[in-house]
Amino acid sequence: MLDACLIRKVTEQDLPMVLAWRNHADVRRYMFTQHEISLGEHRNWFAKASQDLSRSLLIVEEAGQAIGYVQFSKVEEDGAADWGFYARPDAPKGSGRKLGVMALNHAFGPLKLHKVCGQAIASNQASIAFHQRLGFALEGVLRDQLRINGAYHSLHCFGLLSTEWQLKKVDQK
Numbered sequence: 001m002l003d004a005c006l007i008r009k010v011t012e013q014d015l016p017m018v019l020a021w022r023n024h025a026d027v028r029r030y031m032f033t034q035h036e037i038s039l040g041e042h043r044n045w046f047a048k049a050s051q052d053l054s055r056s057l058l059i060v061e062e063a064g065q066a067i068g069y070v071q072f073s074k075v076e077e078d079g080a081a082d083w084g085f086y087a088r089p090d091a092p093k094g095s096g097r098k099l100g101v102m103a104l105n106h107a108f109g110p111l112k113l114h115k116v117c118g119q120a121i122a123s124n125q126a127s128i129a130f131h132q133r134l135g136f137a138l139e140g141v142l143r144d145q146l147r148i149n150g151a152y153h154s155l156h157c158f159g160l161l162s163t164e165w166q167l168k169k170v171d172q173k
Helices: 012-023 039-049 095-108 125-133 162-172
Strands: 005-009 055-062 065-073 080-087 115-121 137-148 151-161
Touching (some): 005 095, 012 065, 055 095, 065 095, 095 125, 095 162, 115 125, 115 137, 151 162
Parallel strands (some): 080 115
Antiparallel strands (some): 005 055, 055 065, 065 080, 115 151, 137 151
16 A cells, blocks of 8 residues: 655645645635645745754655645654645545555554644544544544634544554554
């Protein structure tokens, strides 16, 4: 399943592709900031984020084709980092799972994290189910935590420990 997959750092050449994915209506509607991002805003974000040693900006590829974007923030060895991700809007079925597995293998392998934390807007049932399928535990719900376009949204908070991921990987063999 993952033999043809790899994970790599985002480059300047990836920015138009990643921006197109991020601005796609099916992705943007579940983001904490939902306005359409300009190329200039995107380049400014990348210039800052790519210099931040506590962040890891990544592309997951399968058979040479980019299938999604993943980022980890607050990265430090044996620490707890937050993640965010999205699959390419037209990615083949199953790409999200591959993206998640590759990202978590990277988080608990090369990044040497102890824990990965994620959040999903309550209306994003696909992301909630995705976290659960990957083995994340629901650690809480922050009620009416985020205001987007004048409406309040609750956030589901998830966590996955390195030891839990290692056990899940063994179960998948």
